[in-house]
Amino acid sequence: MLHRTWRRAAIAAASLLTLTLVACSEEASDAKDLSGNRAGAMADYDVGTQFTATEPLSFSILYNNHPNYPLKNEWLFWSELTKGTNVKLEPVAVPLSDYEQKRSLLVGAGDAPLIIPKTYHPAENQFVSSGAILPVSDYLDLMPNFKEKIDKWGLKPEIDTLRQSDGKFYLLPGLHEKPWQEYTVAVRTDILDELKQPVPKTWDELYTVLKAMKAKYPDSYPYSDRWSKPTPGGALLRIAGSSFGTQAGWSFQHSTWDPAAGKFVYTGATEQYRQMIQYLNKLVTEGLLDPESFTQSDEAARQKLANGKSFVISSNAQTLVNDYRPDLAKTIPGAKLVNIPLPVGPAGEINPASRLENGVMISKKARDSKNFVAMMQFIDWLYYSDAGQEFAKWGIEGTTFVKDAAGKRMPAPDVDMIGLNPKGTKHLQKDFGFANGVFAYGGKLDLMQSFFSPEELEFQKVMNTRKPVDVPPPAPLTDAEREQVSLWETPLKDYVTQNTLKFILGQRPLTEWDAYVGELKAKNADQYIEVVNKAYERFKKDNG
């Protein structure tokens, strides 16, 4: 009896499986037929058109809830959005602290909202094989603004880096007209004046300056850095790495494109990587860079700076204004701290920032909705049209912002935003829901820079004269390959991180570099690169 039951169960399971497979293969064939999905869509939607759904629609959206401006249902953003587009968004609020985890859970459980913003490439890779995410590249014809910006700003090479092994991409990234380099080094200029030193332009000049500081203040470590958790030296290695022509710290990637050789090489074994390590090692051995820079908490680094125990620290526009200056103002009156343009290294005058931003994924199930076309048009308008981007960032002209004669946007008299109008009693983010990280990013240069202080504008002006870094060609892995390399990635990355620190801190002499490269090979660095190069060749052959 039992035996028979089991057999029946097995047959049932098998037939169920077959059914699912059949269902899956059927689905793929009608990818292009959108005739049943046009309810609510505009027939003449194009660049410059205000999107308004022809009937009231609502879409669910995963909402990254920021503790600085917690979600409010009465925000002007929601009501004005519905008024303008006839679309009501239904947010699923997820705390920012654990956004990625909830996103994986919801996608994995098949319960994800239709629109999934705030996804940083390559986080979408993990969802591609499950089939839960829409290959948006198939539907770009529905998104005129997105296409126009890619053409106008020459973003095709960047977009190609998002492609998967099937040649499609699954993430609609935020687009920048110009790269926006946020991170750099902040230097106490009052100390520079005192030492009669110029503002350093290159990493070598920075070395000279640090040396002079050390000579004057032997008890200090002139450079003590933050942003070391969870990635040791995350920010410092990232900015130094980019200037030396490699990728380290936060931006570490296992493979680096070598244009001369026409193939990928293993990042942690390159000459550029060695040079960066050598430079930082020199700083540490001469007592110019605090060895704790790679392990201490942000707060410890801030305290050292605030107490005059260090004079140089990694920085960005916000931390300079929000952290360092207020800290210093309370402890060392007269201290002047300035973000210097990113020091230039052997890689030349480059702007290492990417022109792509985090972006939007779309649930596959949206494709079956009768409002699918309208939804794509809506996303195109809100995230990629000039009008939509201005609306998301600044709100309504006359209510939340005003323009002067030159067309420069300013917050309305009673509205404040990051100190642009300290007299304003209401806050653009907290009280109105605009300039919200979920909706507002990227865009044209003047929009991008509209929140910048004059100081930051100056900094970006210098950075914009530098040439953007070349984008590596796409080398998308198949699922099987990805599974294989992910087994190698963790031990390799740990080993590179560990030894990078050992070399920099002098615990391992740089003469052992060749031995280290050999050890990387023993940990499958060569096989890893082989897989990537194979993927590169394959993609080139299949996609021209």
Next chain:
Amino acid sequence: MVTVEAAETGETRRVTRRPKGIRPTRGYRVFQAVNAVILTGVVIVTLYPFVNIVARSLSDEAYIIAGRVNLVPRGFNLTTYKLVMSDALFWTNYRNTVVYTVVATVISIVLTTCYAYVLSKPRLKGRGALVGIAVFTMFFSGGLIPNYVLITSLGMKNTIWAVVVPNAINVFNLLVMKAFFESLPEELEEAAAVDGLNTYGTLLRIVLPLSKAIIATMVLFYAVSFWNSWFTAFLYLDQQEMFPVTVYLRNLIAGATGAQSAGGVAESDAVQAAATLQAVTIVLTTLPILAVYPFIQRYFVSGVMLGAVKG
């Protein structure tokens, strides 16, 4: 109660009289001294972080940044307390925590008591299997996504039940309680049966009144764990108005420390909750549950030990 007090006073009298009669040995005194030193050390180590947080919450930001706040607040002020307390969401979440904790604890106590009582009876058929089912869950679980799908299909998502039901029985607590019930003399229940009580009557009128110590302990265990829990709420709730205060706190702190939490790229809008803000929120969230301890603590030791030693 009267007898207990009498016994206690008797005890103290004997202790105070002891120096006249038997002098504690040298070894014993050394042991006591070492003990006292070690325990004082432990007290300092455990107390310091808490006192430090309280001091920070009352200090001026500048002193915290300068690293000069240790045990005593500097630049005493209450502005941050006023700020946090004026956030409506904080109080909404706070209320949720209280409601979830109370409801969840009640459910847990009822279910755990019933289950443990049943399991403590040797005559129960399939007792081994029932214990096995419970213990199995200590080592294996279905995993995140299956659990999520289960809760969703039961229609509990975005309701209080998603928070208070799934973790209602803690197996460890169940086993402690089972051991406690097993230690009760069987004759007592036999006598109750002879006097005409059925199973429920025995449990409610005889066993439970004798189990105050263990129940108080379980209330403490459960209440603390529900008060501190955030993960189930985070998983199954989609609206911030329904979150417990722990999720609020976590978002505040994690958001403030992780400039590059989101996939290696920094948030363009700075996430900086001030140091005092964190401290204030931590103090406000932990205080109530700390206040529960002293009231339950006297049951605590006897409660856990009873089951353990006599079982």
